[in-house]
Every structure is written in structure tokens, then in C-alpha cells.
Amino acid sequence: MSRPTRGQVLRSLAALPLLTSLRSTPVTTTSTLSASADRHAETLRGVRGPVFRPGDAGFAEEVAGFNAAFQPRPSLVVGATTADDVAAAVRYARATGAKARVQATGHGLSSDLAGTVLVTTKRLTGLRIDPRHRTATVGAGVRWKAVVDAAAEHGLAPLCGSSSQVGAVGYTLGGGHGSLGRRYGYAADHVRSLDVVTADGHRRHVDVLHHHDLFWALRGGRDGLAVVTSMTVDLVPVTRLHGGGIFHPGTSAKEVLHAWRTWAPTLPEHVSTSVALLRLPPDPALPEPLRGQFVVHVRFTSTGTAAEADRLLQPVRAAAPVLIDTIGEMPFTAIDSVHADPTRPMPVAQSGTGLRELCAGTLDAVLARADAASGSTLAMVELRLLGGALARQPRVPNAVTGRGAQFSLLGLGVLAGPGAERVPQQLHALTTTVQPWATAGPLNLAGGGDHSALWSAADRARLATVRHRHDPRGTLAP
Template identity: 40%
Template sequence: MTSVLADRIGGTVYERGDDGFAAAAAGFNLAFAHEPDLVAVATSVTDVVEAVRFARTAGLRVVVQSTGHGAETPIESGLLLDTSRLDTVRVDPETRTATIGAGVRWNAVVAAASAYGLTPVTGSSPMVGAVGYLLGGGVGPLARSHGFSSDYATGFTVVTGAGEVVEANAEQNPDLFWALRGGKFGLGVVVEMRVRLVALTSVYGGSFFVDTPHIERMVRFWTDWTDGASDLVTTSIQAAAFPPLPQVPEPLRGKRLLSVRFAYPGDAPEGERLVAPLRGAAPVYLDMLGELPTTQLGTIHNDPPDPMPAYVHGTMLDRADQGLATAFLETVGPDAVDSPFMVGEMRHLGAATRRDVPGGSAVGGRGSDYVAAMVCAQPELFATAAPAAAERWDGLAAPWISDVNNPNVLAQPITTARVDACWPDDIRARLEQVRDRYDPDGLTLGWWQPVSGGGAR
């Protein structure tokens, strides 16, 4: 089987037991050991076409992986299609558009666009694959001022479940274009996309930290402050228990801190005025706010750049008040010393994230004004304490948790019900129609497929 596919594509094909198989199959979340039947490394669009057609004939599902950030369950069968080699970026400064290959990370797009005084609307981590992130919608440090990242997509090149190359944009296959902006999976293999860039070279932003005695005060102040925050300001809070390890920066090592992240796409004086109430709400332990070039937007959240094991539980939230602040503090606050979650965050959304694009899109969670995520990094707790703590958070935060989640937020535990809840009923039904049209056999449902003994469809 390996030799048949290897004769048809320019990239390498691995099967279980081959040297290099484990490295080729590995994802970013080391909690999952992936063991598909085959791994095919695509070096061209033709390779993707041949791999999809081969998988269809062989009766194998196709799981797409570029940077490996996507999978939240073990990949135990099928053909894992590695698109990381499709890594070209082209920027057209006249149309303010970037053409992005399937394997490109956001940092490469940021760097290419910055040469023309432009920037993409990215997520919090510049190391995440651009295509996979955008297919789920995507909210980053400019969410309130600029909206979902998928709102800036202008077109996609897709290999369908039948192995045909099609274009999806406002004029060609508009139903598929609608679905790809937020529909996440089961829509073929995206080999290239076009996104609109914005004229922005710097922001006033960064983060500041408060120490343990002041965490509750800051959480409660931030919660109230967001209610009247400027639509141009995007903020979030993160409670973190930093381990006493040498690789942790000395000011953070062994500390339990709360960071407040702030981004305002404007000048420093106005940014300082807007952040002043937050800065003055509690003593600041470490201040990292200032004018940032857009090439440094990733430093606002400072997401881990290297693979690690993690149990992540995410929920969209309709609103926030002091009751939610109490639930957050009970889960990851200074007194939650026995919590398996070493990190917990809440992000303020709303404003531009509530405004859909002309013609609409498939983004889930557009009606939510906040999002929360809890992270456990101790593998020995992933099967026991972490799921129990996630269930407890869901109970505490139930009055605020949105009925509709988002596929980029979903994470653990993956169940059919939780996958279904990533879209409102009408959008989910329309997505099923589009999936049936472009991938009727569910070939590219990927790692979502084996959910609770059946498909996510």
C-alpha cells in the first residue's frame, strides 16, 4: 500500500514501523500519540490530489496536519496528510492581500506583510498554522477591534473529497466559501487561501502582572471594567501557577500570578489613557506594556512555542459578572491550590466579533462576549483530575456558558454533543449540506470522526 502511494506523489510516505513515522505523525499536543495507517508528506497540490484519491480508493479517512496544533484526540487510523511543505506566502501590497499555503504559520505571514506596513488579523500564537486556525474562525489580540480572523478570508483553493481542485470565493462555489469561514472540518483539504491584510504597523499593548495577594481584586475589577470597555480595546486575564523550574524566567518562577493582556490599535498616549484604570486597580508586580510593532503581537499572550502535553477545556461565555468572577477564582484563583489547572484564562470578545461578514459565515460563537480556557499540563491527571475539574467548572459557570461553542475553543473532552454545539442549529444544518456536496463520504472529517463510537456528522 505504501509503495502504491509513494509512486504517485513527490513527498515521502511512511507506514507504522518505518523510521521517521513517529516524527512525521507527531502533533503539538504531546498528550496524544498518533498512529495512523499511513503518513504522506505533500510537496505540491498534485500530491494532495493523489493522496486524497488514493485514500478514497483504499477506504481510508484523511486527517490533515500542518503544524500539528489541531488534533485533540489520538489519530489511530487513516491517512495523515502532512501539508507543512506547502509553505509559500505571497503578499500583494496593491490589493492588501496575502496568499498563504496550507503549511504556513502566522509568523511567516506577519513577517511578509510587515514589509509593506500591513498585518494579518492573527491569533494569539504566531506559531499556529494559519489555515487550520482560520477555518475555525479565530480570535486573537485584535478580536474586539477587528473581529474573527476568518472574516478576512477572501478565497480558498480546496481539494474536495472526490480529489478535485476547486476555488471557493464570493463568486465561485460561494456555499463552500461560506462554510470554510468557520466550518472547520469535513470540507475537503485547503491547500491555499487568500486573506485581506490591514494597514497597521504598531499597537499599544502587552501585559502586566499582579502578585497573589491582589489576584482576586484584579479579576473582579477587570470583570466590571470590561462592561464599558472601548470597542477598540481587546483584553484578557490569565491566572497561572508557574513551576519552580530553571526554564521559567526568574521573576515568574514558582509564583502564582495574574496577567492582564491589553491591545489597542492606536497611539501610545491614548493606549495609556485607556489602560490606566486597569493599571491602577492593584499593585503591578511586573509591567510589560508599551508600544509594540505588529511583528511582536505574539508577545501579548506569550503562548508556549514548543510542543507539550496539555489537557485544555474551553467554553464560550455569554456575559460576565461577579458571579462568573467567583467561579473563575474558585477554579484557578489564589486559593485553588489543589486545582489540576495550572492556567486559566478569560478573554473579552464582543464588538467586532459580533458583526458577521456580508453574506454571512459559518463561525460558531459569534454571539458570545467572552471565552474561557482551562489548562492542565500534568499527564498523570489527564484521565482523572482534569476531566473532573472541567466538569466542576462547567457546573460553576453554567449560568454564563453559551449554548453555542466554537471548534477552535472546544478541546477536551471531545464528544458528539460538544462538537455539535460548536454551531447554532441552522448553521450546523447548512454545514451538513455543504459537507455532503463537497465530501459526501466524510473522507476529510479527520480526527473529529471517531467521536463516541461514531462520526461527528
């Protein structure tokens, strides 16, 4: 049987995420305030978007997030269409003593949101590209895909992550590192300004000159500070990459990971790479060499020349037999094909950490918890190379975590099907086994739970001060 071409593989991976997925339900966007509204309902009378209470038609569709492991149960939902809608929702939460929570795509959903006032911002889809100043002004509901496509028309690109289906604002507030990160830094390093609603229900413009404490905290601190309704970020002059992935058989995991460990730190800053152990579903839409298999996936992107990339890749291509190699020239608009992340909602749990180093002992510890003989049911265990510009503070410092980490480790499990009940324990075991080499890593890859240990004592105290100053009642508290 002949090996599939690169084009055939890319089309297959684009059509089917590498992990088991569930189909989403269309969102209903028409509803009205329930007749059983409480005495504070007057606060919401000017809201232009739909307002939902439990039991209303469209409530379940409105609150559904990308992570289907949770079924949100807020007491009230405001489908914001303007920043004023957001402000009204926050004032309502404050008046009723409820917590206000925000959701655009629900990729970061980590609880059932019980009893909260949920502001859904997916309708805030304003997007403006300024090619002269190389910036994009992005509404809170905009996904990176829209920014990638709009910026490409001007020969520019945003600092998005491995999936352009993720919401741009939430990704950026958590730091945000993707294929261009080692060259340009975190997405949060390139925020020019933010338009927000603070816990008192007032709209504010935040930048280096206005509310500078909040500007520092929001860029990397993410949660419990203010509701961002739009942001202005830098774009970079990138139009193409030499990138893709190399799939090796899972039986060669040890050889590939140890080759990757010594190879990755030698790469120049315009190159990014990660490696993942993947347990793929037996779906007929997947290429035959990958279908239902345990494989090693080396991901690679470079803004350098094709000739340089091919030379740099020689050690990992030679580390073990190659099942499929999709690496080649690509427009930046095809960035999703490198990782082939899921595009439809699915029930997942994840946990991650930063690593000070990746020595032979670290890798052996990871393999003991994740290779074919480990008994693991985790769908993905990934290592990413950090460093470069990700290790340096930007000109205007911010609260981004993980600058001291040289690598990140992430485990992800699907909470459905055989072995789902073992996923939480296996995630805990994975991050625990690398504790001798662990350090604070990127916030967006940390998973659920208490993240306070990611910051230094000084930054943790500074974040607490900013939160108390702008939200003394804890209306937005994480």
C-alpha cells in the first residue's frame, strides 16, 4: 500500500481532530428576561442582548462551553452584544451578591458555574486591522481564526496559539504562547490597550498610562480582575512558515523523545517545536498509518528558509521510522494543521507544569507514566520547547508566568469512554513524577485548580493588591 501524500494527510487531519470529539449544538440567540425576574431586574432593562434564566428556551445552548466535561448552571446569563450589556450584567451581580463570570468560547471552562451571573461575550465580534501601526483591535468574542485571516490580507499575523478556534482575548490574558512565541514572546507581551468593565460596573480604558496597575495584572493574571470587552494587540510581519509534523510509531517513543530532548535546545529562536505522545481513535477518517494507533508526533515551525529547516530536522527524522511527514512550506493561515487540535466540544481534563530542564531522568519519568507499557489512557502527553523571547520580560512588564521554564509538560485526557475514570489520577501522577525538575509554567497550560503558586511571592502579593483595589467585594474573584 502506498504512503499517503502530504496533501492527503493534511486534508484528513483538517477534517478530523486527532482526539475523540463530540458535536456541538447550535446556539440559540433569541430570548427575553423571564417573567419571574427578581427585584434587581431593573438593572438589566437596558440590555440589548438576550437574557436567560434556567429553564428558558436556549439556556443550555447559550451556556455550553468547548470543554463538555462541565454542564454550566449559572443563575442568570446575559448574552452581551455591547460593552454596556457587560456593565449591566456586572452591576446586577454586584447588587445581588452573586459572582460574575465570563465565557466566550468556553475552552477554559473548569467548573459548573453554579449560582453565578454568566456574561457570554461571543457576540462581541468587532475586529479592526490597522496595517499602518501593525495592530488589531479585537472584540471579546473574536476567535483567532478571524484575526489570522484578516491580518493575512496585509502581510501580517497575530501571536495566536496552536488552534485558531480559541478566543483571542482569553488566550492572551493567560499569557498565550504559540508558534511565533520564541521569536516574539507571549501574546500578552504585545497588548497595547484593553477596554474593560471593572467590578463596580464601570467601563474603563486600560493601558500603560491609564490604570497601569490593572494593565500589568490583566496581561498574564487573567482571572478575577476585570471583564475585557476588547483589546488592541500588535501584529507581526509573518506570512508563511516551514512547518508541520512528523509521526513516528509509539514503539519508538523512547528513541524519539531522547533525540528531541538533545535537539530542541539547539534550535534558533525563529524555530518552535513540541513533541506529543498521542493515543488516536480508530476513526476511518484518519490516515491508515495513524488510525487507532499510539504514535509520537513531532511538531515544527520555522520562519526561516526551507533549506535551513530541512537541515535542522535531520536528527529527528533519523531518530526512528517515519509513518507520515507533513512538514513543508505553508501560509501562516494554515497554522492549525501543525497540531491538528480538536475543533468540536469534548469532555476533557488537563494538567501541566513548567520544567527547568529536560534531562534523561525527566524523560524517563514521563515515559514511565505515558508510554505504551505504562497503562496510561491519556489521549495526549506533550512537551513544548520554551525559552527565547518567552524567557524575557517585555518593554512594559506584565504578570505572565513561566518565564523561567525551559520546557512545558501537558497531559490531557478525555473524560468519556474506556479508562475515563482513571484520567484524573493519571494526570496527577504525570505532574507529580516530574516534580524534581518542575518550575512555574504558562498559566494557560496549568489546567484547573489553584494557580497562585505560579507567581513569585512578590507578584502574588501585587496581584492580590490589584484585585482588592478594583474588586473589594470579590464580585469577579476567581
